[in-house]
Amino acid sequence: MAKIETICALATAVGQGGIGVVRISGPLASDIANQVLRRNLEPRYAYYGSFYDGEGDEIDKGVAIYFPNPHSYTGEDVFELQGHGGMSVMRQLLEVATSLGARLAEPGEFSKRAFLNGKMDLVQAEAVQDLIQASSDQSARCAIRSLSGEFSEKINHLLTAMINLRVFVEATIDFSDEEIDFLASHEVAEKLENLACELTEILECANQGALLRDGIHVAIAGKPNAGKSSLLNALTERPSAIVTAIAGTTRDVLKETIHINGMPLHIIDTAGLHQSEDIVEQEGIRRAHAEIDNADVVLLVFDAKDGAADHSILPFEVANKPIIEIRNKIDLVNERPQSQNSEDCVSISLSAKSKEGVSLLKQSLADVAGYHPVGDGLVLARKRHIMAIKATLEFVENAIHQLEAGASELVAEDLRQASISLGSITGEFTSDDLLGEIFSSFCIGK
Secondary structure (H helix, E strand, O other): OOEEEEEEEEOOOOOOOOEEEEEOOOOOOOHHHHHOOOOOEOOOOOOEEEOOOOOOOOEEEEEEEEOOOOOOOOOOOOEEEEEEEEEHHHHHHHHHHHHHOOEEEEOHHHHHHHHHOOOOOOOOHHHHHHHOOOOOOOHHHHHHHOOHHHHHHHHHHHHHHHHHHHHHHHHHOOOOOOOOOOHHHHHHHHHHHHHHHHHHHHHHHHHHHHHHOOOEEEEEEOOOOOOOHHHHHHHHHOOOOOOOOOOOOOOOEEEEEEOOOOOEEEEEEEEOOOOOHHHHHHHHHHHHHHHHHOOOEEEEEEEHHHOOOOOHOOOHHHHHHHEEEEEEOHHHHOOEEEEEOOOOOOOOOOOOOOEEEEEHHHHHHHHHHOOOOOOOHOOOOHHHHHHHHHHHHHHHHHHHHHHHHHHHHHHHHHHHHHHHHHHHHOOOOHHHHHHHHHHHOOOOOO
16 A cells, blocks of 8 residues: 655645644654644644744744544644744744655645545535635535535435435346336336436536536627726726727726626626727737637627617627627617517617616526526535536436336446446546546645
């Protein structure tokens, strides 16, 4: 077996602060604690005193806590030093730890060890990072639900039911010559239908959770002086962009984030789209095209006096993207704000200057995104969760078809594949490559 290394890292944000925390985990944590403090520590006891370097010189005074395995965050011996949050102090403490046998931790390595040691499943480990990065109160509450195991409990409940059904189906294969139809007598079809229904419900919840976590990217496009920057300011409710009566004020890309019922909305203001000989404007338009291509939704802004939106100014690639026409400056033509939906697109009449109709736009963006919070049961989800649930649902639906055809062996195989796919969410069936990808996005020290 590979030797378990002791790791250390700064567990608080880099920079100056009132408190800084150095976390150490691994078999040498207890020895390092004894040498840094010049005394033995009682488990889970907050000790206040001096921290020393290898030469016996005092580095700082602070609080130290020792958590022996397995009752720690990582499931290993963990030692935490809580000192004054200066970079010099934190650097010296890390240097002492590394000189005593620890190495600097990789991103997410503490949480990865917690997962590998059975302290949390993969969903809970991801929820740690989601909670740190939560940009709204609602997303933070949903991350807490995932961290507490609410999402994992739903997945494990389905996984257990799926495995039990698969075991029964495989057992019936040995009795295929009997006159009794064991599959029919135990209502296998009904159980498969119930699994499909529950997976569909969880998929909808996961889709909502993914929107709450990641949000959508919205590009504001239009001709010069259509009021794009004014619309950005109206949505953010602050002067994010410079607004003047001169056309072409915006020449670069400006990005802001707002929230609609907790869902992050990443808004990109772009340069006016038109033919220009100006080199700077040409670069701004090129960047505008790139942002429009990458956006989830495009807001095509035009002056109410122009009568209609000109879709020809948009890049060809946006043909299949949701486009919301923004009839701006209605205050100059004495119109009332309104929202109109057609088969082709959504049209919002508003005044970015007076903010009349902006609430209609926000609601329309939530509708286009498909964001409809489902109440207290909502948990954060990632794209890999959604892909796994979709794959699981597909295997279960295949199993239903195979059952109707009387192919019990194929029903069992589909249930086996479904179990593997669903188990990948919590980490029961997970490749090392996936673990590396997940934890590499974590903070160092977490």
